[in-house]
Amino acid sequence: MSDLHDLFLTCPKGLDGLLLEEAQALGLTEARAQVSAIRGKGDLETAYRLCLWSRLANRVLLVLSRFPVSNAEDLYLGVNAVSWSDHLEADGSLAVEFSGKGSGIDNTHFGALKVKDAIVDNLRAEFGKRPTVDKVNPDIRVHLHLDRGQAVLSLDLSGHSLHQRGYRLQQGAAPLKENLAAAVLIRAGWPKIAAEGGALSDPMCGVGTFLIEAGLIAADVAPNLKRERWGFSNWLGHVPAIWKKLIEEAQQRAExxxxxxxxWIRGYEADPRLIQPARNNIERSGLAEWVKIYQGELATFEPRPDKGQKGLIICNPPYGERLGDEASLLYLYQHLGERLRQSCLGWSAGVFTGAPELGKRMGIRSHKQYAFFNGALPCKLIMLDVEPRQFVTGERGERSDAAPAQGAAVIEQARLSEGGQMFANRLQKNVKALGKWARKEKIECYRVYDADMPEYALAVDLYRDWAHVQEYAAPKSIDPEKAQIRLLDALAALPQALGIPTERIVIKRRERQTGKKQYERQSAEGRFMEVEEGGVKLLVNLTDYLDTGLFLDHRPIRMRIQREAAGKRFLNLFCYTATATVHAAKGDARSTTSVDLSKTYLDWARRNLSLNGLSDKQRLVQSDVMEWLREDRGEYDLVFIDPPTFSNSKRMEGVFDVQRDHVELIDLAMARLAKGGVLYFSNNFRKFELDEGLAARYQVEEISAQTLDQDFARNSKIHRAWRISVR
Structure with missing residues (x-):
């Protein structure tokens, strides 16, 4: 059985260079790399060894035939020409995988069907019986790749992909595949570090994939030693004696x-839900004595090997896919850099990331970066030497060559970029000026920055000792990379400029909202904060929705309503969380009626009223405002309308458009206005124009300038407002 076979190994994109080195070391000859694959020659023992020992391959394919294809009939005949009785029992089972296209075959399903038919017909003609198709656990798995008129027909010796080692039955939200994790460790130099007795630690280990792959490498355990089923298990060409010999050798090496x-291989994970799954994975891998996992926050990470040896810090921080991730990830990388500088001097560190621009925020210069792909996502492994000479301490990223005093690192906080410092200076100036006004007026929530510098397009609001930051989406004319750099500069400046810890800074991206997207839940933290405004208490939620439950720019209108509400029947349409209703009730309104379509916000409104002991005589109505107004026959002395720009819902007919529908809305509301009553109408649609015909029917006065406090004086177009009454 010393015949050489053409062998074809597939791998994740970007690993072919590493796989080439590994395959050659395992005996593959005449090996050469292709895109996401290696091809070469080897006997059956080499093919088995590659299946057992490759830490990087996805599949090991044994080539059965190569032939030209100009049409579907050529494909059928080429496959049918193989002696399939050498590979499969006539009544066995098979699965077919087809890749590539051309020669009139542009559908992979059609191509796979032709291959299957050719095999079935071949065996049926010889034995009068035919094999069945089993896509899960077939006796053999056949692969055909078609490229530029050439077909390569192969037998898949792997079965299931080789990255599926079998130890990871439980995984986190975004796990790395095992062979990708192994590749990262190899690039990071772990095999050499392990051979020298070094240590390894992962400060955000998830379910422990890095740790387990590192342990398998260090203990010389074949990655697929525990796999029970292979693609060759029921192949008629399988030679059990060769396989048995390789298994026994691998078992001896593992022992x-x-x-x-x-x-010393240790992992730390902040999420307590992942600890037991990680430990279960470690137990199944046979590395319980080698790998340990503990619950721990990044802020407390400090590797302490038993003998004080150094080694490798390896981690795969989150990449970020949701609104607000930029801020949390920036601070995460900053904290990671801080922990490395303070607690890991002398270690090597590898940070595998899909957001390499954030790697620059760790305050340590990288000496090497390797390109990878995690699926389709381009990633980088950023390699760092955690030494003071590599620490970035200046605006231009100069290194610090100062030696640590008394064995401890002397860490200077990384300075802001020039643009970041300009942003911080403006923010501090605004905070100083507005803070005096807010304290005098007893205002706890106010805006301190609103795209004052156009290149830093953020709105920054203070809610007591929290900051709520909204990033305005950059215009398409702005280079996305430059916009991202400026955003990160601004986010880095926020904690320093505001004196607020990073965990109390929430960021969201504000784009033009359609329908009810503005009001949809974006998170589920359920963290409400009690704030005070004009003597009333209100609940805000900074994390779960795009808006917080309190429109800060409407503060003057709410205060006006409170002053004018005594003894009046108050109506609040599109009431949202009914903050204006709370002010009206606090101002001794005779009664209040608040209408909104959202049950979520009406529940919030109920809590706001209850918080102030104002539940009596306050009516909350869940309804489409336009429909409700058409049916209501009540009479009101004071009305407030702040409609959305657009709105739709399954519970309403059609779509509400404030520009198109505001005349009907105001006419319906004015029909309910008592003699001597007042209606306040406001909206924040920048292009809104009040219909001129309304002034012919009613007394209309624009009061926009009177409804802006100092914190919105820089943005006079934040909203427009009118006082409307009967002539």
Whole structure:
């Protein structure tokens, strides 16, 4: 069985260079790399060894035939020409995978069907029986790749992909595949570090994939030693004696490796829900004596090997896919850099990330970066030497060559970029000026920055000791990369400029909203904060929705309503969380009626009223405002309308458009206005124009300038407002 076979190994994109080195070391000859694959020659023992020992491959394919294809009939005949009785029992089972296109075959399903038909017909013609199709656990798995008129027909010796080692039955939200994790460790230099007795630690280990792959490498355990089913298990060409010999050799090597004094391999994970799944994975891998996992926050990460040895810090921070991730990820990388500088001097660090621009925020210069792909996502492994000479301490990123005093690192907080410092200076100036006004007026929530510098397009609101930051989406004319850099500069400046810890800064991206998107839940933290305004208490939620439950720019209108509400029947349409209603009730309104379509916000409104002991005589109505107004026959002395620009819902007919529908809305509301009553109408649609015909029917006065406090004086177009009454 020393015949050489053409062998074809597939791998994740970007790993072919590493796989080439590994395959050659495992005996593959005449090997050369292709895109996401390696091809070469080897006997059956080499093919088995690649299946057992490759830490990087997805599949090991044994080439059965190569032939030209100009049409579907050529494909059928080429496959049918193989002696399939050498590979599969006539009544066995098979699965077919087809890749590529051309020669009139542009549908992979059609191509796979032709291959299957050719195999079935071949065996049926010889034995009068035919195999069945089993896509899960077939006796053999056949692969055909078609490229530029050439077909490569192969037998898949792997079965299921080789990255599926079998130890990871439980995983986190975004796990790395095992072979990608192994590739990252190899690039990071772990095999050499392990051979020298070094340590390894992962400060955000998830379910422990890095740790387990590192342990398998260090203990010389074949990555697929525990796999029970292979693509060759029921193949008629399988030679069990060769496989048995390789398994026994691998078991002996594993016994010797695991008998050594275990290396110090430790992981830390903040999420308590992942600890037990990670430990279960470690137990199944056979590395319980080598790998340990503990619950711990990044802020407390400090590796302490038993003998004080150094080694490798390896981690895969979150990439960020939701609104607000930029801020949390920026601070995460800053904290990671801080922990490395303070607690990991002398270690090597590898940070595998899909957001390499954030790697620059760790305050340590990288000496090497490797390109990878995690699925389709381009990633980088950023390699760092955690030494003071590599620490970035100046605006231009100069290194610090100062030696640590008394064995401890002397860390200077990384300075802001020039643009970041300009942003911080403006923010501090605004906070100083507005803070005096807010304290005098007893205002706890106010805006301190609103795109004052156009290149830093953010709105920054203070809610007591929290900051709520909204990033305005950059115009398409702005280079996205430059916009991202400026955003990160601004986010880095916020904690320093505001004196607020990063965990109390919430960021969201504000784009033009359609329908009810503005009001949809974006998170589920359920964290409400009690704030005070004009003697009333209100609940805000900074995390779960795009808006917080309190429109800060309407503060003057709410205060006006409170002053004018005594003894009046108050109506609040599109009431949202009914903050204006709370002010009216606090101002001794005779009664209040608040209408909104959202049950969520009416529940919030109910809590706002209850918080102030104002539940009596306050009517909350869940309804489409326009429909409700058409049916209501009540009479009101004071009305407030702040409609959305657009709105739709399954519970309403059609779509509300404030520009198109505001005349009907105001006419309906004015029909309910008592003699001597007043209606306040406001909206924040920048292009809104009040219909001129309304002034012919009613007394209309624009009061926009009177409804802006100092914190919105820089943005006079934040909203427009009118006082409307009967002539």
């Amino acid at each position: 010797v490796g695991l008998a050594k004094t275990p290396l």
